[in-house]
Amino acid sequence: SHRAEYDDLEPYAQDYVDAVLNSYFGSPTEMVVWDRLPLNLHLAEGAIASANDRTLTFELAEPHGEVAPGTEILWVNPDSGETSSGWVREWDESSHSATLDEKLAQIPIEGSPVIVGPAEILVRGRHLYGEHCQHCHGVAGDGAGPTARYLNPRPRDYRKGIFKFTTTQASERICRDDLSRIIEDGIPGTYMPSFKLLTDDEMESIIEYVMWLSMRGEVEYKLVKFLSESYTRDVVLERIADARTKRQADLQAAREAGTDPPDREYETYASIRQEFFELAKDPDEFPIIFEETIDLMVSQWESAQQSDALVRPTDHFADQNASVVATALLDQESVKRGRALYLSADLNCVACHGEAGYGDGAQTYTITKNLETGEENPEPGLYDHWGNPIAPRNLHTGIFRGGRRPLDLYCRIHAGIKGTPMPAFGAKLKDQQIWDIVNYVYSVPYEEENAGTGEPAAKSGSDGVASLK
Numbered sequence: 001s002h003r004a005e006y007d008d009l010e011p012y013a014q015d016y017v018d019a020v021l022n023s024y025f026g027s028p029t030e031m032v033v034w035d036r037l038p039l040n041l042h043l044a045e046g047a048i049a050s051a052n053d054r055t056l057t058f059e060l061a062e063p064h065g066e067v068a069p070g071t072e073i074l075w076v077n078p079d080s081g082e083t084s085s086g087w088v089r090e091w092d093e094s095s096h097s098a099t100l101d102e103k104l105a106q107i108p109i110e111g112s113p114v115i116v117g118p119a120e121i122l123v124r125g126r127h128l129y130g131e132h133c134q135h136c137h138g139v140a141g142d143g144a145g146p147t148a149r150y151l152n153p154r155p156r157d158y159r160k161g162i163f164k165f166t167t168t169q170a171s172e173r174i175c176r177d178d179l180s181r182i183i184e185d186g187i188p189g190t191y192m193p194s195f196k197l198l199t200d201d202e203m204e205s206i207i208e209y210v211m212w213l214s215m216r217g218e219v220e221y222k223l224v225k226f227l228s229e230s231y232t233r234d235v236v237l238e239r240i241a242d243a244r245t246k247r248q249a250d251l252q253a254a255r256e257a258g259t260d261p262p263d264r265e266y267e268t269y270a271s272i273r274q275e276f277f278e279l280a281k282d283p284d285e286f287p288i289i290f291e292e293t294i295d296l297m298v299s300q301w302e303s304a305q306q307s308d309a310l311v312r313p314t315d316h317f318a319d320q321n322a323s324v325v326a327t328a329l330l331d332q333e334s335v336k337r338g339r340a341l342y343l344s345a346d347l348n349c350v351a352c353h354g355e356a357g358y359g360d361g362a363q364t365y366t367i368t369k370n371l372e373t374g375e376e377n378p379e380p381g382l383y384d385h386w387g388n389p390i391a392p393r394n395l396h397t398g399i400f401r402g403g404r405r406p407l408d409l410y411c412r413i414h415a416g417i418k419g420t421p422m423p424a425f426g427a428k429l430k431d432q433q434i435w436d437i438v439n440y441v442y443s444v445p446y447e448e449e450n451a452g453t454g455e456p457a458a459k460s461g462s463d464g465v466a467s468l469k
Contacts, residue, residue, distance in 0.1 A: 161215070
């Protein structure tokens with residue numbers, strides 16, 4: 001792990017984190033398959049429809065991955081619970097039948113649960129990630145690959161479960177379609193390239209592996225954060241120092257009272273270490289914290305894949321592939337309203353993006369607070385959730401990192417940009433107001449600069465909505 005918080009833990013606490021991760025996830029290069037995670041791990045799942053000593057026919061859930069010669073098939077005897085396996089020599093997709101490379105000593109029972117290509121999607125994703133992604137995003141998905149130090153902005157660190165550019169609601173995780181679009185299109189204005197040449201199966205494999213890395217990293221992060229409350233080196237030293245102070249106070253009080261000192265135990269390094277081991281074994285202590293962490297994480301990832309997790313604007317642009325710039329420039333009244341909202345004190349877009357939209361607002365030279373801890377950042381300016389300095393978008397470039405479709409800009413305003421100071425305005429603005437801001441943002445790169453003809457600053461009207469006066 002490259003987490004400084006992990007390095008601050010006592011060695012026995014580090015060992016506990018390592019043991020949990022190795023048991024349920026393995027390492028980024030030697031994965032453990034845990035079916036509790038909401039991932040598509042296998043090429044196909046289903047049941048055996050018929051079987052003889054050389055051929056198996058399956059009822060498979062659709063859609064499923066491409067099955068090729070050499071694919072492993074794993075099935076479970078429903079009576080004994082024993083697992084058996086074979087390898088595909090020939091595959092008939094029309095009948096979902098596999099001819100195995102060797103005869104079976106025992107013919108499977110019809111209806112036996114079957115997995116075709118167990119964990120093959122995850123394994124293939126690992127290899128593709130190593131080929132295309134690892135040099136920037138790192139082996140563990142920590143954004144600390146060998147080229148990361150030379151890049152600005154830094155590659156994404158997946159390990160908090162936060163991804164910036166999504167079409168999901170502000171409270172939701174990223175969905176698979178978002179990951180697919182980012183990988184396929186890249187992120188304009190950054191070093192994240194487009195991978196349009198990947199096949200559908202390759203794309204799916206990378207997505208599932210990135211999600212797996214994110215889940216593994218998030219579990220590590222939350223375990224480390226929980227244990228840091230009581231078992232970092234500094235905290236343990238403080239506990240021991242407090243115990244010594246209490247013991248000295250008790251001895252002083254006993255001397256003054258002429259009585260024996262109280263018969264109580266004071267914390268020592270050994271007792272704190274023993275306390276840790278007891279809590280780790282107690283099913284009502286550390287194990288239940290782990291279970292609650294997993295339950296919450298799984299439910300959040302599952303929720304993000306549902307259709308009701310998506311931002312759903314009204315169909316403002318009939319044709320999403322039409323010239324959005326032309327559409328925006330034709331609707332000058334909408335642009336004017338969007339400009340007024342942009343300048344309004346209520347939304348305060350100018351604090352970051354500046355009055356003219358050059359990304360030079362007051363927040364860029366103000367001491368801001370860490371998004372996670374609430375403490376002041378070390379230098380003036382804005383920082384993301386990972387502690388990296390970031391700059392607000394210069395709207396005059398016309399480059400929008402999360403995509404330039406109308407829907408993309410709508411989602412940036414409605415749901416914000418996760419992991420950054422860019423807030424969500426979906427609960428504050430009406431649908432048409434968001435579209436007005438979208439139109440204004442599209443118009444900014446095409447503004448004509450004529451000295452002395454600028455609009456006066458917008459002021460809030462009596463109804464709380466910004467208007468030009």
